[in-house]
Amino acid sequence: MKHSYKTEGTVLLVENVSVTIGNKTIIENINMEEHNTLRDGHAQGQMIAVVGRSGRGKSTLFKTITGLRKPSTGRILIPSNEINKPIEVQEGTVGFVDQKYTLFRHLTIYNQLKLAARKGGIPDGEIHGRVMDLLNKWGLEKAKDQYPCHCSGGQRQRAAIMSQLLSSGYFLVLDEPFSGLDVGNVEDVKSMLRLVNTSHELSTIIFSTHDIELAVELADKIYVLGFASPSKQVGTVVASFDLKALGLAWQPYSQSHTELAKDIKTAILGS
């Protein structure tokens, strides 16, 4: 059954973005526009996957979307607190979690989150409560006084995502969050992403993966990054698939998803 939905307002606008490092252009003419998805009876954010072969500029695009790298041309806009007044992304406005789930090695999980909350502008008086609330919700209360080196992979994943949520708000970019994880951890991360995705209307998760079936299962929009032509080795968006419009978003995995995954793989292999 196709779920009904409507869209309203832009939550992410990537406009003609190019990045050149030294003399080498890594990505160019990247355009993406995402709208706030509204579903009756659901607090539903957006889940966007970026797929493509290695070396097509996914990580560069992610660093640009998170403001960690300035685009050489173009701009990236996200909504501000004021309605109809978008802002350009800067360092910290969009949360970023790398595939190693990096944390500060010298801070306990609790102190990592406290620091993130402070940087996120949460008033001092509310920080402890907010952090403890998240720790309980994500099942990390027993690990709160542990340092990252004493945490399991799953605990580190949760802590890294939580710290970004506390500091950056609704936007979260994850660079290959499923890379190198065992089956159990993959399921944990999927649950975490769904939890974040359904926590607020504006929650927007952008992730990259080489597992196309996983992208089709989780995302409601998929962008394929590749080379526009073999002679010009610069990454750009070569295809996009709107799973909402196709009636595949928020549905159990089916034969239609498998067919779509095949189409996406074809688009990847051709670029």
Place this chain on the structure above:
Amino acid sequence: MASMKKLVTPFEVLKAPHNLALVAFWLVAVIGYWYLSTTGQKHLLPSPQSVLRGLGEEYQEGLVPHIFSSLSLCGQATFWALLVSLPLAYLSTLPLFMPVIQGISKFRYLPLTGITFYLATSPLISSGRAMQVGVLVIFMSVYFVTSLLSVIADIPQEEFDHARSLKMSRWEVLWHVIVRGRIDYAIDILRQNLAIVWMMLVTVESIVMSAGGLGTIIKNADRYANHGRIFAAQLVILLIGILLDYLLSELRYSFPYVNRGSKN
């Protein structure tokens, strides 16, 4: 037989008691060889008896104050070297200072004699002790800065990105990722550099003998070719060096976020 085979198999890991037994075996073997090799008329090393006798004489003549003098010299040099090197290494993250600090690191190729001569003639050096400290500080600092630059260069980009993604200012990134985040590495570098300084002790203390120290003991014994006393003083230097190394290693592992045996 199987366990004997393990001893000569590459990458074989032994049980802790076996390792201890192996250490004890080598210790006995080395001491035994030392004893046997010094029984003849001509021998390379002084006999254990003459070393023990030398140690006793040195103790009677004030070995302990000399040890404290050497430790004091080492402590002063370490203090000043840390005071100079740590800010320099951290400042290397500022493009303005990077060329200067990389240049300082290259001074490790400067010969000791040149520095000693310059310091000896410098009007700023008021005493022999100050010169000894000066030489050690220069040596320790150039190696310290070099090692710290290498530690900073090896920090994964992800750690900087993580800090920046949390809206941290560049100074906060420096504080959390490099200063606080790598303090245990700085202690480990100190441990390695202290070995260099401790090794240079004899050379530096023999420049100005009036300041005393273990180097002076060796230099005095050398005048009379008293090999037993020279060897005894060297053993004392070695054992104190090993103790300092152990203490600094323990200090590093006292940080709760440092795992033993790994650079996490």
